[in-house]
Amino acid sequence: MYYRIIRNDILKSKAITLTTTIFVAAAAMLVSLAAILVVNLSGSIDTLMKRAETPHFMQMHSGVIDIKRLTAFAEQNGHVDEFQVLEFLNVDGVQIVFGEGSLGDNVQDNGFSIQSEKFDYLLDLDGNVINVSDGELYVPICYMKDNTARVGDKGVICGKEFTVAGFLRDSQMNSTLSSSKRFLVSKNDYAEIRNLGSTEYLIEFRLKDLSALVAFETAYISAGLEANGPTITYPLFRLLNAISDGMMIAVILLVSVLVAAIAFMCIRFTLLAKIEDDYREIGVMKAIGLRVSDVKKIYLAKYAAIAVAGSILGFALSFVFRGMLLENIRLYMGESENSSFAMFFGIAGILLVLLAIIAYVWVVLRRFRKLSAAEAIRFGTSQEKSVGARSFCLSRNRLFDTNSFLGVKDVLARKSLYATMLVVLVISAFIIIVPQNLSNTISSKSFITYMGIGNCDMRIDIQQTDNISRKAAEISKTMRSDSAITKYAVLTTKTFKATKSDGSEQSIKTELGDHSIFPVEYSEGRAPAAENEIALSVMNADELGKTVGEGITLVIEGKERNLTVCGIYSDITNGGKTAKAVFSDNSAGIMWCVISAELADESLVSGKVSEYADRFDFAKVSGIDEYINQTFGSTISSVGKASRAAIIVALIITVLVTLLFMNMLVAKDRYSIAVMKAFGFTNLDIRLQYVSRSVFVLIIGIVLGTLLANTLGEVLAGTVISSFGASSFKFQVNPFSAYLISPLMMAGSVLIATIIGTSGAGKIKIYENIKE
């Protein structure tokens, strides 16, 4: 019997059954993929880190190193199992050439290492420790993915020729989020190129017991050992390895929640419409003594069938996509040892979706219990009580025409019924507007203020070279005599140690120079003017726990010096942790130098950029627009793409939900529709009434969605941006697109969906619904 009922029902509503099945399948597929990916990712990371024997504690250090002191510390510390210091040879990207192109434009810090002896091994793509021969070069896996190099290619490093023998997985620096990348060469080759770059040290420890990590870290810091560079621990390595694929999994999970919510809404609206259609029959079944659970089973059977079909389809589809999604994990981290569990978790994920749907249908069907058999048989439709809006009377209405009045009145009288549609429209407006505003904000020129740089026309970067100060002086001298340049500022970045309130130390990249020439926006305070003042980036201020007016101790030329925090500014460059000061310092090594210039005429920018680039080939010269584009171009374009995708998704959801909702409403209201038709209302009148309902809900939805987007949305976007180091984030809204085009797109979608969704109203026969 169930089979026949299900078959007939599905045949009657093919389109909606197919839509629901597709959404269930998509939700099942995504949940299953997320489960499979989580298991594989964690398994692959474990395998990689186990085989590579990733250090538990790693301190990067540049400058003088005292190996003896470090060895003595390692021997004396009871937690240490093994200890080693590796060299990492930083080489300018320009000096690394594959085929025609160099890595000059590459954002990564590329460097060279030899295979370590004790732990922290570099592995080949089979997961084995690489034995590298002279003349061979192993290239980080990310360069295989972006086709920079292939096995057998020639690579020229600082003029020395190598053959790419293979690619390597680096359990420390694999992640695209890790800014350094290690190439592997033989000991002999390394010795040859050693003087052609700057050496950094990786001071690495493996502990006997990882749980002693915090105690060890404290011991290392209090021993005052080498620490001119970042410290990374085992859990952070794990996190770094997991984060980019983890983000993808998080996105898949989020999307799956969204898809499942749509599937649930499809089910809810179609089920409610079906219950309304069958209202009298349900009443009869109850009246003749069938138990509610028996009646429920008939309806449940159909959705269980859809859920099972959707889940099977979703599982099959997950096989199609899993290879594609696992490819990245496999490439970067290798096979997982527990991939057999993955299938189990994948199936478990699908079962979860299946059970959730069945449980949901069961909950929706609970209304059978309240259904009065007598009422159902008598009226054939549910008898809802209308509430509210009593004072909104037709007899006193002078504002709307009668059809619009009936539309608005219905929404006011049955608020809870329209709440679902309103929520969907609010969310749609939100997802349309927020990414759009974010995209507009980060692509606007004023976004430069979040980047910790003032408003200039041209920017010259001098880094990864020697004699930076001499070279900067040379450029400065040229600029002084260049009449096209109205003003310029030389800002030199050096690292100083700051003492935190808990006594520990932290390196701060401090930009020294005159900050009044190209001022940045300070969220609090002002630019440093006196020798004893320092301005901190938001992230540094947070991390050091400092506010404007507080003191901070910096080690300058070997002596501790107390400075006052005079301002806090937004900076999303250099990891968001920078500072600005004006004091003079002759000791510490210069990390880089930036020269900003303003031209008398903006049209001269491109000419001046090429002139300075030709003249000073050691410097990177760029127009400010180009600089923003280079630094954030890919982010701007990704956010742009994401905002367009969000608009499409939101509109599809709007159309689908409106369509289903209207379909349900027509089923629910068929008695009223029949009455109105009997008394002389035309099909067009009825349709206009439904359009008025939609438009009324739409207007409220758009207004609320826009308000929410500009308040909560701005806060959310601000939170994301502030994680990169910006503060006091404000949306740059394009009113034409946000307040005109977006609402029009939504209105168009809602109207089309309403017109299609209410087409059933024209087919309602008067005599079938009001005949006694």
Add this chain to the structure above:
Amino acid sequence: MKKIIMGENIVKSFGEGDEKRNVLDGVSVEINEGEFVSVMGPSGSGKSTLMFSLCGMDGIDSGKVTFSGRDLSVLKEQELADIRRTKMGFVFQQPTLLKNLNILDNIILPSMRDNRKNAAKITKKARALMKKVGIAELEKRDITQVSGGQLQRAGICRALMSNPKIIFGDEPTGALNSKYAQEIMDILSEINAEGTAVMLVTHDAKVAARTERIMFMRDGKIVSEMRLPKFNGTHIDDRMIKVMAKMREMGI
């Protein structure tokens, strides 16, 4: 007498294939201006279907229905709606009022569709009708706050708003107790006395006895007709006896 509705050889069927059954099997009927007629017959004889076919709410398979000389079968949906709204009135067994509207709004609703600018005039007329049928004090009430008889009176007010040429009633007293039923019939008789034709479908001999022409239906056909003098408020029992005798004769 001028005819307002003419049905000629109306055939209407339900079901398909072997299940197909003629509910109206070649029915011809005429209703004159100001006439008070009723249709009686056992359940399933086609009474209500005949009424729905004559007022254009339901299509027919063959035959012809004309209203004031216009062939309903060739009219578009909007034109049929216009005729129902402006020239006909309807009273059903269940008070077909909308839940979202109060009593007054329900009554003025069809009239307001065309004449929103005359809202004040329309409302005034509705109040006068409400007073006439004795529900003047109920205008702001929800439809759940009044009795079945009061709702039916509101339904009659709505039917009268457009000064219809004819009022169709499908068991208008079927859901009411005898006191309310009599009151409704009194109102309908009064309306008819003022010149509006009334066609009622009923099982109730007491209702039929108020009318001047009774058509008896069986198996989709009008099998007999009975004429009575115009009801003047007296001798209802005699009229009823005659109607019941005819019903017995027809096996109803």
